[in-house]
Amino acid sequence: MEELNLFIKSIFIDNMIFAYFLGMCSFLAVSKNVKTAFGLGIAVTFMLVVTLPINYLLDNYLLKPGAMQWLGEEFATVDLSFLALIMFIAVIASMTQLVEMAVEKFSPSLYASLGIFLPLIAVNCAILGCALFMQQRDFGSAWTATVYGAGSGIGWTLAIVGLAAIREKLAYSNIPKPLRGIGITFILTGLMGIAFMSFLGIKL
Amino acid sequence: MLSKISKEALLGPLSRNNPVIVQVLGICSCLAVTAKLEPAIVMGISVTAITAFSNLIISLIRNTIPNNIRIIVQLVVVAALVIIVDQVLKAYNYEMSKALSVFIGLIITNCILMGRLEAFALSNKPWPSFLDGIGNGIGYAIILVVVAFFRELLGSGTLFGIQVIPQAFYEMGYSNNGLMILPPMALVTVGCIIWWHRSRNKDLQEQ
Numbered sequence: 001m002e003e004l005n006l007f008i009k010s011i012f013i014d015n016m017i018f019a020y021f022l023g024m025c026s027f028l029a030v031s032k033n034v035k036t037a038f039g040l041g042i043a044v045t046f047m048l049v050v051t052l053p054i055n056y057l058l059d060n061y062l063l064k065p066g067a068m069q070w071l072g073e074e075f076a077t078v079d080l081s082f083l084a085l086i087m088f089i090a091v092i093a094s095m096t097q098l099v100e101m102a103v104e105k106f107s108p109s110l111y112a113s114l115g116i117f118l119p120l121i122a123v124n125c126a127i128l129g130c131a132l133f134m135q136q137r138d139f140g141s142a143w144t145a146t147v148y149g150a151g152s153g154i155g156w157t158l159a160i161v162g163l164a165a166i167r168e169k170l171a172y173s174n175i176p177k178p179l180r181g182i183g184i185t186f187i188l189t190g191l192m193g194i195a196f197m198s199f200l201g202i203k204l
Numbered sequence: 205m206l207s208k209i210s211k212e213a214l215l216g217p218l219s220r221n222n223p224v225i226v227q228v229l230g231i232c233s234c235l236a237v238t239a240k241l242e243p244a245i246v247m248g249i250s251v252t253a254i255t256a257f258s259n260l261i262i263s264l265i266r267n268t269i270p271n272n273i274r275i276i277v278q279l280v281v282v283a284a285l286v287i288i289v290d291q292v293l294k295a296y297n298y299e300m301s302k303a304l305s306v307f308i309g310l311i312i313t314n315c316i317l318m319g320r321l322e323a324f325a326l327s328n329k330p331w332p333s334f335l336d337g338i339g340n341g342i343g344y345a346i347i348l349v350v351v352a353f354f355r356e357l358l359g360s361g362t363l364f365g366i367q368v369i370p371q372a373f374y375e376m377g378y379s380n381n382g383l384m385i386l387p388p389m390a391l392v393t394v395g396c397i398i399w400w401h402r403s404r405n406k407d408l409q410e411q
Contacts, residue, residue: 018387018388019387020236020387021231021232021233021235021236021387021390022232022310023232024231024232024235025228025229025230025231025232025315028228028231029228082287082291083287085283085286085287085290085309085312086280086283086284086287089279089283089312089313090276090279090280093275093276093279094276122275122279123279123313123315123318124313125232125233125310125313125314127313128309128310128312128313129232129306129310129313132306132309132310133306136306176399177402177403177409178398178399178400178401178402178403178406178409179395179398179399179402180409181409182225182228182398183395183398183399183402184395185395186391186392186394186395186398187391187392187395187396189388189391190388190389190390190391190392190395191388191392192388193386193387193388193391194386194388197386197388
């Protein structure tokens, strides 16, 4: 039950885009049409589900103060938490490389449609951000971390698909010239953010 | 003193080629830390230092990096610099480090860094790369400070935590616009800056 709450909470209330502004760069750059936006959303969700449990295990069995106790008593005082950033980003970068190779091998059509955005997932702040939030929140188990990753990924997908749908329609409207393109996208995202804030009062 | 390419590298990003409002890089952190001026300035300085030095380091070793592992090499260099900044902040300004929470760590994935490393440092000499890093860092910091200025002034009526809107205004019925403190308004503020900037620079307008 607690997991279900966390799942819904991370989709709507703690939405990666609208509550924390993470993964904004690719969010703004890839939201020109719904199809690619959806593909990227799926890729990000997949990466979150794969990397979060790995990072959770790394954090709890290697990095935290006292985490290395399973190796023996003399390791109980070792604190490697300052290495967390570099470990997390290494896991994410290498998983991206792996996923890229797998997608290229098994689904060349998806690979072609995602193009450059697949490797760019490595520097998508939503994924590293999730890992850092996970560290801050002290989840109970790797399973909880996976659920959190899945929820955040789906929330991210929801946001990017929504924005892409609006931008497709926007092609027909008459926007002041200097505001066209990226300017109006910023303002739109802001307005969507305000709409998403109505979820804030909900207690789960 | 500066050659043409160095001058362009240093001054271009301040306005015509600004990383945030023209190249659309590094938006995430730009929006989250701008509710108050002080964290925005700290963030701007941190990013400038990290961009400058990562550009310098990558440019120095650019001929020895094998092409297919360059992303990992870049990330490791950037991550090492970010860890240094993070530890320095924790040691000398713990309050600020708490306020910025995960966003210092997220400088690693700040697209300005990767973008400049890929676009500039990998194909240029160390000195222009260093200047390019400083220019882009300052360009980023300018936007941060402008956004934070408006958000803090309109949202809490203060600048650097000091009350600037006189008490008499409040007695006449003026009240702070709480909406400005909320994150979505940062996006709208940046949108307005882009609007102003593009109406000044017509060649940047999109069709």
